[in-house]
Amino acid sequence: MHVDSAEIEGLRAQLVRLKDGSTNVDDLIHDVAAIESANVDLDSLRLTHASLQWNDELVWQRGSFNELQVDLGRLADGLASPLAASARVDAPSAGVDARLQLKGRLLFDAAAGRIELGRIDGSLEGRALGIDNLALHVKGDVTGLPRERTLSADNLVVSSMHKSGLTVFNTVLAAPELKWSEFRLSGISATINASVVHPDRSTTLAVKVPRFEWADRGLRDTSAQAQLTFKRADSQLRVQGSSPLALVLEGAPRIELAALEMTAQLSHPALAADLSAQLKGKLDINLQQQSAQGTWSGQLAGSDVKADVAVADYAGRGRWTVDAELARLDLDALLSTAWLARWQDDATPLDVALLHDANLLSRMRVGQLKVAGLQVGAASIRLELDKSVLAVDPIMAQPTVRSSRPRCASMRARQRRASAPRVA
DSSP, X not given: OEESOEEEESOEEEEEEOTTSOBTTHHHHHHHHTSOGGGOEESOEEEEEEXXXXXXXXXXXXXXXXXXXXXEOOEETTBOEEEEXXXXXXXXXXXXXXXXXXXXXXXXXXXXXXXXXXXXXXXXXXEETTEEEEEEEEEEEEEEETTXXXXXXXXXEEEEEEEETTEEEEEEEEEEEEEXXXXXXXXXXXXXXXXXXXXXXXXXXXXXXXXXXXXXXXXXXXXXXXXXXXXXXXXXXXXXXXXXXXXXXXXXXXXXXXXXXXXXXXXXXXXXXXXXXXXXXXXXXXXXXXXXXXXXXXXXXXXXXXXXEEEESTTSSOEEEEEEEEEEEEHHHHBOHHHHHHHTOTTSOBOOGGGTTEEEEEEXXXXXXXXXXXXXXXXXXXXXXXXXXXXXXXEEEEEEEOOSSSOOGGGSOOOOOBSXXXXX
């Protein structure tokens, strides 16, 4: 078959998948598959003002491609042809209402049984993945081997950006080589770089996963390396970590970091020098219940520390629980002189607006505590923060060294003005 050109305008088609898994175009697909691809030679194909609707009775989903446009150059066996397509995707049940555009080069090789879509440059703008104002961009090369039922992607880069108020979210996923085969996904490596930028704060996250394989609805026997940076005003927190990684979707979906090793550095105007920590432990994240629990031990400011941290409803208003034990803590050496001077000034407001609308239950124990010239042992404190109310009860300690000063201003009980939360 040799066709000079084909133009189709105003096509209306409906694709239906029935409850038994069959479709209303099975016979057409069979006929098309019977055509010898080596005998196909089409100079050009143009599809304009088309509409394709689908109705999936198996999973009860409906949707449509509206304003469908397709421009395809010469289509012949072993010849790469330029491809350009665009459509409006409307799938209410999947939460998609977006504009789709795609460019690339299409090639099929009858002898090798190979179909390639190379130099992909695709974009999606609109609502998708539960996000409004999403801009998604895809680049890479895809190769399909229908006889072997495999699909591979090379040099794949997926980037997304969207805004919510004054906050800008950016994410980039890069994978040099991916392969799908019989419900298995494998790759030599993958990296994720994400950022959340607001005028007064920013967060960046970089994650790298080496060779991996996804099978039986789970990702196992691999590891991950990550670096997190949080900046706000004159303060900055940097965290680096690595751990074996398991991601399981069967049953209760969860992420497991069984042997997490991490280091952290915190800089803040209130600190005389950067505060550092070296911790080892584990972290379990329950994706279905939106909860997480971690246990760590190591060094904080040169002292032994143990901590159990849990959070519930992390996607909504997270409820945090922290239980920490520290061998010793020297606040006189840790805090800056300028910050202590401000703290001792009764006229200085205490701004803890960062804690507004937070929910926290914390128990902390310190073996040896030094603060404002006083040294105490077996210090413990219980904090309960609920929205804008902070309750501190009880505070217990055993004095071990009396200060040479008869009275310490920084330890006096006094009323202080605070923007939030209110202290009970």
